[in-house]
Amino acid sequence: MNRWVARLTAALLTLAGFLTASAQPPPPGKAVIELLDVGQGDAILIRSPEGKAALVDAGPSRAVVDRLRETGLQSLDLVVVTHHHADHYGGMLEVIRQFPPRYFLATESRRSTGLYVRLLEAVAASDITPVYPWHDRPRTIHLGSVLLTVLPQPPEDLQEENENSIGLRVSYGDLHVLLTGDSQRRARRYWLQNCPDLIADCQILKLAHHGSHNGTDPLWLDVVRPRVAIVSLGAGNPYGHPHPQVLQLLAEYRIPLLRTDQRGTIRIETDGRRTDITGQRPAFTLASSSLPSRRNTQTRPLADGPRLNLNTASRRQLERILGLNPATSAAIIRNRPFRSLDELEDLDLFTPDQLTRIGSRTVVR
Ligand SMILES: [Zn+2]
Structure with a gap:
């Protein structure tokens, strides 16, 4: 072989x-x-x-x-x-x-x-x-x-x-x-x-x-x-x-x-x-x-409208604006506050595409 x-x-x-x-x-x-x-x-x-x-x-x-x-x-x-x-x-x-x-x-x-x-x-x-x-x-x-x-x-x-x-x-x-x-x-x-x-x-x-x-x-x-x-x-x-x-x-x-x-x-x-x-x-x-060249600085895609504060958004906002289901929006609320959006990854609930989408529409304050 x-x-x-x-x-x-x-x-x-x-x-x-x-x-x-x-x-x-x-x-x-x-x-x-x-x-x-x-x-x-x-x-x-x-x-x-x-x-x-x-x-x-x-x-x-x-x-x-x-x-x-x-x-x-x-x-x-x-x-x-x-x-x-x-x-x-x-x-x-x-x-x-x-x-x-x-x-x-x-x-x-x-x-x-x-x-x-x-x-x-x-x-x-x-x-x-x-x-x-x-x-x-x-x-x-x-x-x-x-x-x-x-x-x-x-x-x-x-x-x-x-x-x-x-x-x-x-x-x-x-x-x-x-x-x-x-x-x-x-x-x-x-x-x-x-x-x-x-x-x-x-x-x-x-x-x-x-x-x-x-x-x-x-x-x-x-x-x-x-x-x-x-x-x-x-x-x-x-x-x-x-x-x-x-x-x-x-x-x-x-x-x-x-x-x-x-x-x-x-x-x-x-x-x-x-x-x-x-x-x-x-x-x-x-x-x-x-292989592609050395690391470049990556920018997050810009949101179209005002961004949602992940630490204060209501469950309804999380579901309507981010398209999350009740279980994942409840998990976000349970794990607040977040110091950075990267902490969302630790929940292990989201696909990479979802993380990108959430990252483009939210802020953490
Ligand atoms: Zn394993």
Whole structure:
């Protein structure tokens, strides 16, 4: 099978053409990180040169087990559930049955479902040791010679489970990869304030929240400074992931994006100095010279009439002028006051088009 390969060196990222490769364990002296193609969800397999393996999330279904078998995986040392949403733990029960790990890393977020409870019961009934992130300092895990740094865990967010995502910096030699589940603005702010060094200078960034508009912002890219972004999502997903604003932002920063919906499983292979990234299917657009120029200043479209103050508008105004339904207008009223229109994104209620429309017709005072 033809595979696309990007080569990441200390100096530059180049496209090296098409290579033939197959799912296989790491070659001697190399670590491999794979963004498994599990549809709309996350499942990231990390393997060390010594044969140690960790799985970060298990996708929405037991299909992840087939993907793991395709990689030739024999056993797992650690599994991680970044947060309690089923597109991240849907296949985990089957994974721990078929590849019983030694450790289970998850948060103590109170959000739960029947399936998550069964997963916890299965862990409790086994020899698997549960471990948790620390709130006040990072926690390091040695996966053979691959270092996993668990970022300090933000305080629990009772409204937005995405904000309870575990953050991981994966390091092997000079290569650093940042995985932050579906984290949004609040978690990003916490990490930027509490552990900026652990965020900074990761050559590869997994976009949080499947490329949603609330998973990435300019400040984040300014600190992380990724050379390549990767994202796991399903083709034709109903959420519109990846969102156009994120694609535009990456284009402005000239950061190429590799997507599992386009390339299937994405494999990062590194000896700690040189890194090759291959996709299961060939890429079709990744010439960095074809990307738009550096960031420009964006202007919001001007409103035709006077703008509505989002912090004082009545429910009727929100529905009539902005065309919102009763549920979303009630959510706006419940979450007031807003300090900026950007905070609307945190509600996770609106499509990118709706956000643009609201932004063009409202102010925050
Ligand atoms: Zn998710």
